[in-house]
Amino acid sequence: MKEYFENLGNSLSLKDKAYENIKLQIVKGNLKPGERLLEEKLSKVMKISRAPIREAFNRLEKEGFVTIIPRKGAVVSNITTKEIENIFEIREAIEPLAARKSFSKLSITELDKIGKKFEEFINKHVDSKNRIQYSELDEKFHIYIVKNCDNEKIIELLSNFEEHVRWFRAFYPNKSSFNWSIKEHLKIIDAIKNNDRELFIKRLIQHLRSSRQRLLSEIEYWRLQKQNQI
Numbered sequence: 001m002k003e004y005f006e007n008l009g010n011s012l013s014l015k016d017k018a019y020e021n022i023k024l025q026i027v028k029g030n031l032k033p034g035e036r037l038l039e040e041k042l043s044k045v046m047k048i049s050r051a052p053i054r055e056a057f058n059r060l061e062k063e064g065f066v067t068i069i070p071r072k073g074a075v076v077s078n079i080t081t082k083e084i085e086n087i088f089e090i091r092e093a094i095e096p097l098a099a100r101k102s103f104s105k106l107s108i109t110e111l112d113k114i115g116k117k118f119e120e121f122i123n124k125h126v127d128s129k130n131r132i133q134y135s136e137l138d139e140k141f142h143i144y145i146v147k148n149c150d151n152e153k154i155i156e157l158l159s160n161f162e163e164h165v166r167w168f169r170a171f172y173p174n175k176s177s178f179n180w181s182i183k184e185h186l187k188i189i190d191a192i193k194n195n196d197r198e199l200f201i202k203r204l205i206q207h208l209r210s211s212r213q214r215l216l217s218e219i220e221y222w223r224l225q226k227q228n229q230i
Helices: 014-027 039-045 050-062 081-107 107-121 128-144 152-171 179-193 197-230
Strands: 067-071 071-075
Touching: 014 039, 014 152, 014 179, 050 067, 050 071, 050 081, 050 197, 067 128, 081 197, 107 179, 128 152, 128 179, 152 197, 179 197
Parallel strands: none
Antiparallel strands: 067 071
16 A cells, blocks of 8 residues: 555645545545545554544545445445436536636637647557546646636536546546547537637537446446456
8 A cells, every 4th residue: 555655745734645645546546445444554654643544534525535434434435326427417517607607718828738638649558557647637628627717616616526537437447549538628629719619618518428428338337347257
């Protein structure tokens, strides 16, 4: 476990370091759903006392990453299809609203940079390293298109949802290429560059819906694979 946890520098408090580190390893898939999170073990690995670990558990429970079970302790939360459906349902309602408010402040120069990064993944082999990098790029794009909506609560909520989606994808890796997702993102960028706000929102909603369906399909695929191994 020790090799997973990272040095986050000295700018964070101990409780924030514990929170960021544990969440990062959950999102990356290094800590698996259902895995017990032992205060004593994590305290030794991160070289901090157990109190910041407990505070981190409480914060992560509120965000849905950790479940605290009486007399058993903290475990990484399980991923359910219902949770995925709930998150995407809320994203579909809120993200287009925030993106619409941010539209006039989006930078073509910045979007060109992001678009080129997406293009670098065309026909790339899907391995664990590329999958993590692509998920981080996807998250960066979705946060960028809403960050100027002038509503910190919405940005905070959507950022949390993006981390959940990255977590889902780490646990249920998509074996197909990145091309379908790249194509959808580039279409969204094209609509912005053409100054067509309504087409931008339409393509964003289509992308959110197709992403939800693909992720649910991946979960079903892996469920059947596991069932066949029994």
